[in-house]
Amino acid sequence: MSLQDFDPDAPGVGSDGLFGLPHGPDDAAVVVVPVPFEATTSYGRGTANAPARILEASLQVDLNDVHTGDAWKQGIAMLPIDPELSAWNEAACADALPIVAAGGAHTPELKERLARVDDLCGRMNDRVYALTRDLFAKGRIPAVLGGDHSVSYGAIRAAVERHPGLGILHIDAHADLREAYEGFTWSHASIFWNVHERVPNIGHIVQVGIRDFGAQEATRIEEWGDLTAFTDHELAWELGTGEPWMRIAARLLRPLPKKVWVSFDIDGLDPSLCPATGTPVPGGLSWRHTMLLLQLLAEGHQIVGFDLVEVGDAEWDANVGARLLYKLAGWAINTRSGPLRPR
Numbered sequence: 001m002s003l004q005d006f007d008p009d010a011p012g013v014g015s016d017g018l019f020g021l022p023h024g025p026d027d028a029a030v031v032v033v034p035v036p037f038e039a040t041t042s043y044g045r046g047t048a049n050a051p052a053r054i055l056e057a058s059l060q061v062d063l064n065d066v067h068t069g070d071a072w073k074q075g076i077a078m079l080p081i082d083p084e085l086s087a088w089n090e091a092a093c094a095d096a097l098p099i100v101a102a103g104g105a106h107t108p109e110l111k112e113r114l115a116r117v118d119d120l121c122g123r124m125n126d127r128v129y130a131l132t133r134d135l136f137a138k139g140r141i142p143a144v145l146g147g148d149h150s151v152s153y154g155a156i157r158a159a160v161e162r163h164p165g166l167g168i169l170h171i172d173a174h175a176d177l178r179e180a181y182e183g184f185t186w187s188h189a190s191i192f193w194n195v196h197e198r199v200p201n202i203g204h205i206v207q208v209g210i211r212d213f214g215a216q217e218a219t220r221i222e223e224w225g226d227l228t229a230f231t232d233h234e235l236a237w238e239l240g241t242g243e244p245w246m247r248i249a250a251r252l253l254r255p256l257p258k259k260v261w262v263s264f265d266i267d268g269l270d271p272s273l274c275p276a277t278g279t280p281v282p283g284g285l286s287w288r289h290t291m292l293l294l295q296l297l298a299e300g301h302q303i304v305g306f307d308l309v310e311v312g313d314a315e316w317d318a319n320v321g322a323r324l325l326y327k328l329a330g331w332a333i334n335t336r337s338g339p340l341r342p343r
Helices: 047-060 083-102 108-137 149-162 188-198 215-223 232-240 245-253 287-300 315-334
Strands: 030-034 076-078 141-145 167-171 205-210 227-231 259-265 302-309
Touching (some): 030 047, 030 315, 047 083, 047 141, 083 108, 108 141, 108 149, 141 149, 141 315, 149 259, 149 302, 167 188, 188 205, 205 232, 205 245, 215 227, 227 232, 245 287, 259 287, 287 315, 302 315
Parallel strands (some): 030 076, 141 302, 167 205, 259 302
């Protein structure tokens, strides 16, 4: 169907593309890379099913959007879910689960399993990296849809290669600064350790909403000059003393350079919005505060790409995840040529 014949008010059906749009990956501004992978998940599972669940839920999202306008006309599409990635996830999960249950690889047999998990995670990273690099080369805005947070590494690596000095806005309940958590080199809880330590030319990293992190992570937050973390408690305190959210949000974004990748772990939101996520934590950002934060980001920065991870395998989580994906895509499209003018 051509865009000219497309009715944006018509209901989406199962044969339609992402959000019921008529675009495919070859003519969409934003191309979503689904990564059904959650091998190192250390608590609740199910995020590997999120790409399929969000694709289904996206058909219920109304395209008329008060924040991002008619950005959808430039196209949002999803690549097919790769069965090889699903097979790698199944094999890696089979080896990872006994390690998680034991709290680490403490025996020769578990160490063998660990090596296989690391190998499969490495293959997944390379696949995501290659797909993201290819999308950049084609002039697309890449978006990675997990899966757990480990799936973001290859995409961020490709984005920084494309845009040296790229900043990261990381929204999450967790700092994800643990080195090889539970022994897994590419653990979901180690994503920003790996990004910080392994990706050259990375710009400033800003973490927002974190509220569950270890002592070593707290030390790294204190010592790393190119990372700024804003805890949930700090944000709640400022709101409680009467500081306007718009002023707080502007301060959160101040350390970021003009070009930004958004890494959005959905557990950064209030868990009432994502109850089936892998590691829910009380507190978190409200939907309204999140929307205003993304709008302010677009008014001062160019969003070159993003990832959305840790969406749980449940109808409500998929509903919220689909809507968040739509907002992120819309803002990225609107900043394609550079930051928006502030209102």
